[in-house]
Amino acid sequence: MLPGVVRRLPRAMPPHLGVFEVRLASGEVPRFQAGQYLTLGLDTPRGFTLRPYSIASCPLDRASYELYIVRIDGGTLTPQLFAADEQPCWILPPRGRFTLAQARTRTVVMVATGTGLAPFVSQVRTLHRLHEVGIPAGFRVILMHGCAYADEFGYRDELLAYAAARSQDFDFTYVTTASRPDPAHGWTQAHGVGRVNELFRSLFDLPTDARQPVALPHGVDKVKLRELIRAEPATLMVCGNPGMIDDLREPARQLGMVGFLVEEYWKAPTRS
Ligand SMILES: Cc1cc2nc3c(=O)[nH]c(=O)nc-3n(C[C@H](O)[C@H](O)[C@H](O)COP(=O)(O)OP(=O)(O)OC[C@H]3O[C@@H](n4cnc5c(N)ncnc54)[C@H](O)[C@@H]3O)c2cc1C
Missing domain, CATH: 2.40.30.10 (Translation factors)
Structure with missing residues (x-):
C-alpha cells in the first residue's frame, strides 16, 4: 500500500x-x-x-x-x-479492464451517470492530448452524461471545449441530460431532459418509461446523433448506476452493439 x-x-x-x-x-x-x-x-x-x-x-x-x-x-x-x-x-x-483497449470498434458510445463520468474524462482527455501532438484519436466517441440536476455536470466546460474542437481526427460528441430539469439548479434547454438510459432508448425509438419525459439538448439533432452511433459497428461503455447499466443491456443487444463494457459503481439491491 x-x-x-x-x-x-x-x-x-x-x-x-x-x-x-x-x-x-x-x-x-x-x-x-x-x-x-x-x-x-x-x-x-x-x-x-x-x-x-x-x-x-x-x-x-x-x-x-x-x-x-x-x-x-x-x-x-x-x-x-x-x-x-x-x-x-x-x-x-x-x-481494471474498463479501457479503450477492450473496445473492438472505432465507434464507442460512452454512457455515464453522475461520477461514473470519471473514467471517460480520463479517456477523452487522453485522446485529446494525443490528438494535440498529432496522433489521431482512432476512435469516434459519443459521450452521454446523465445527472439529476444540471449543476451536477462536472467537467462540462472542459468536455464542451473538446466537443467544439471536433474534427476528422478528433471525432468527439458530448450530450448531457438532467432527470430533474430545474432552472433553479442551472438547467436550460442546452442540457437535455430525462434519464440517460431513457434518452439513449428514445434515440432508437425503443420502449421508454412513458412517465419520464425525454428531450435532447437544444441543437442536438436526433437523426444525426443516431446516424453517428449507427454508421458503423459500435461498442457501448457504461459506467455508474447499476439500474442504468441494466436498462441498456437489451438495447445494446437489439442494436447489435459489438461490445458492452461495464463499470458498475455499486450493486443494485437484490429483489426478494
Ligand atoms: C470500480 C469502481 C470504481 C468506482 N469509482 C468511483 C468514482 O470514480 N467516483 C465515485 O464517486 N464512486 C466510485 N465508486 C464507488 C465507491 O467505490 C464507493 O462505493 C462510494 O464512494 C461509497 O463509499 P462509502 O464508503 O462512502 O459508502 P459505503 O459505506 O461503502 O456505502 C454506502 C452505500 O452507497 C452505495 N453507493 C456507492 N456509490 C454510490 C453512488 N455513486 N451513488 C449512490 N449510492 C452509492 C453503496 O452501494 C452502499 O450501499 C466506484 C466503485 C467501483 C466498484
Whole structure:
C-alpha cells in the first residue's frame, strides 16, 4: 500500500461532489491506462476503509491522480473524505479492464451517470492530448452524461471545449441530460431532459418509461446523433448506476452493439 495525501481541488460544483488529487510520498504515481481505477484507503471513524475510484486524470500526467467523487450520506469513506481539505491516504495501484483497449470498434458510445463520468474524462482527455501532438484519436466517441440536476455536470466546460474542437481526427460528441430539469439548479434547454438510459432508448425509438419525459439538448439533432452511433459497428461503455447499466443491456443487444463494457459503481439491491 502506497502512502500519500488526498486533497480537494477548488472547483465550482455542489458540495456533495468533489474533485480530489492524490499525491504519493514516493513521487510519481504508478502508470495506468485511461479507464482504470485505484483503491483509496482512509482512516475513518469506522476504522481503516478501502474503496475503489476511477481515475479521471490523463495517464500522461504522472505527478498525481485525479478523482471525481460524490459524497454518500451515511457512507463510510466519503463523509470522511469530504470532511477535510487535505488528509493522509493510502492507495493500492491502479487496475481494471474498463479501457479503450477492450473496445473492438472505432465507434464507442460512452454512457455515464453522475461520477461514473470519471473514467471517460480520463479517456477523452487522453485522446485529446494525443490528438494535440498529432496522433489521431482512432476512435469516434459519443459521450452521454446523465445527472439529476444540471449543476451536477462536472467537467462540462472542459468536455464542451473538446466537443467544439471536433474534427476528422478528433471525432468527439458530448450530450448531457438532467432527470430533474430545474432552472433553479442551472438547467436550460442546452442540457437535455430525462434519464440517460431513457434518452439513449428514445434515440432508437425503443420502449421508454412513458412517465419520464425525454428531450435532447437544444441543437442536438436526433437523426444525426443516431446516424453517428449507427454508421458503423459500435461498442457501448457504461459506467455508474447499476439500474442504468441494466436498462441498456437489451438495447445494446437489439442494436447489435459489438461490445458492452461495464463499470458498475455499486450493486443494485437484490429483489426478494
Ligand atoms: C470500480 C469502481 C470504481 C468506482 N469509482 C468511483 C468514482 O470514480 N467516483 C465515485 O464517486 N464512486 C466510485 N465508486 C464507488 C465507491 O467505490 C464507493 O462505493 C462510494 O464512494 C461509497 O463509499 P462509502 O464508503 O462512502 O459508502 P459505503 O459505506 O461503502 O456505502 C454506502 C452505500 O452507497 C452505495 N453507493 C456507492 N456509490 C454510490 C453512488 N455513486 N451513488 C449512490 N449510492 C452509492 C453503496 O452501494 C452502499 O450501499 C466506484 C466503485 C467501483 C466498484
